[in-house]
Amino acid sequence: MEYNIPLFKLNFGEEEIEAVTNTIRSKWISTGPKCEELENLFKEMFDVKYAISISNCTDGLHLAMITNHIGVGDEVICPSLTFAASVNCIRYVGATPVFCDITGLDNMNINPVEVEKLITPKTKAIVVVHMAGFPVDMDDIMRIAKKHNLRVIEDSCHAPLSEYKGNKLGTIGDIGTFSFFSNKNISTGEGGMIITNNEEIAKRCRLLRSHGMTTMSYQRAKGHATTYDIVDLGYNFRMDDIRASIGVVQMKKLKSDLIKREVVREFYLDALKDIEQVIIPFEKNKEFVSNYIMPIVLKDSTVEKT
Ligand SMILES: *Cc1c(COP(=O)(O)O)cnc(C)c1O
Numbered sequence: 001m002e003y004n005i006p007l008f009k010l011n012f013g014e015e016e017i018e019a020v021t022n023t024i025r026s027k028w029i030s031t032g033p034k035c036e037e038l039e040n041l042f043k044e045m046f047d048v049k050y051a052i053s054i055s056n057c058t059d060g061l062h063l064a065m066i067t068n069h070i071g072v073g074d075e076v077i078c079p080s081l082t083f084a085a086s087v088n089c090i091r092y093v094g095a096t097p098v099f100c101d102i103t104g105l106d107n108m109n110i111n112p113v114e115v116e117k118l119i120t121p122k123t124k125a126i127v128v129v130h131m132a133g134f135p136v137d138m139d140d141i142m143r144i145a146k147k148h149n150l151r152v153i154e155d156s157c158h159a160p161l162s163e164y165k166g167n168k169l170g171t172i173g174d175i176g177t178f179s180f181f182s183n184k185n186i187s188t189g190e191g192g193m194i195i196t197n198n199e200e201i202a203k204r205c206r207l208l209r210s211h212g213m214t215t216m217s218y219q220r221a222k223g224h225a226t227t228y229d230i231v232d233l234g235y236n237f238r239m240d241d242i243r244a245s246i247g248v249v250q251m252k253k254l255k256s257d258l259i260k261r262e263v264v265r266e267f268y269l270d271a272l273k274d275i276e277q278v279i280i281p282f283e284k285n286k287e288f289v290s291n292y293i294m295p296i297v298l299k300d301s302t303v304e305k306t
Contacts, residue, residue, distance in 0.1 A: 008183035011250070011257055019245040026241075031210070032218040034241035034248060039193070041251045045161065046168045048176075048195045050202030053244060054209055057157050057179030057192040059237035061089035061127075064175045064194070067204045068151040070095050070124050077118050078127040079110040086127050086155040095124070105297050108132070108281045112140035119144075125151040128173065133185075133290035134282040135164035138172045145173075153177070158292040160185050161258055165287075170195050175205075180243070185257070185290050186250045188243040209237045261291035268294055 023034055035053040042051035054060045072094035078087050080099040090097040098118050103111040108131045128136040145152045152173030159169040160178055170176025180191035196202050210216055212234030215225035272278055279297040
């Protein structure tokens with residue numbers, strides 16, 4: 001069966017085609033100047049010190065675990081309502097995910113009151129997911145984290161440019177991660193970004209993203225470096241310049257796309273407001289958000305159309 005309503009419509013035009021063509025013509029297609037341009041755009045648009053392009057958000061979350069020193073025997077609190085990757089990353093490093101329920105049907109984000117109850121001497125971090133693009137109550141999360149000396153990882157895949165009290169999501173905790181999978185607000189096919197204000201985390205993410213090598217091919221090709229050393233157990237979690245060049249175009253469209261989404265959400269809120277059978281999560285949200293998803297909850301979801 002083909003759906004009448006598409007899962008996601010790519011916001012692609014001639015600009016993306018041109019950007020890819022130019023990158024191919026430049027003869028540098030792996031991690032290079034386009035990845036750097038995309039990272040710089042993130043730093044500017046998110047007002048954050050460090051941005052590191054990566055192969056996808058799952059790898060970004062994996063690096064977030066390693067660089068926040070989470071490992072075997074540790075516990076990490078994560079939401080029970082999320083995508084698999086924000087839980088799997090905890091297991092990649094041998095730690096144990098501890099599931100925390102959401103606040104309720106009108107707020108589908110992790111419940112800070114429950115988070116605090118789940119803390120044990122083994123707890124090292126909290127993974128928050130800004131569901132559908134709407135902010136987790138970060139004041140409460142950061143207060144709890146500070147009190148118990150926990151790291152905070154913001155899986156911000158749904159929430160590029162979403163805000164919480166004037167701060168961009170992904171910049172409030174220790175580290176934030178984004179995905180550029182095809183159906184996300186910024187689409188490059190596969191890809192992602194790590195952002196942080198922590199220099200130590202940023203440096204190690206950059207190192208581990210490329211085999212733990214002290215220099216990259218592009219730096220050597222440009223004569224900026226002549227040798228490299230391998231100083232850590234690294235991975236290949238790099239983005240490439242073909243996809244980064246699409247990302248640069250996508251980033252430039254992002255704000256206007258989100259403003260359109262805001263208008264569409266208003267339309268839905270108005271159209272659904274008198275319908276008794278539905279709950280609209282985050283209905284009262286007043287923050288600027290990405291509106292990645294427009295969730296609705298059916299009060300009686302067992303009713304099937306005949
Ligand atoms: C899409 C998504 C991911 C995974 O991103 P990839 O780039 O596909 O690895 C992780 N967390 C959430 C909440 C997502 O929506």
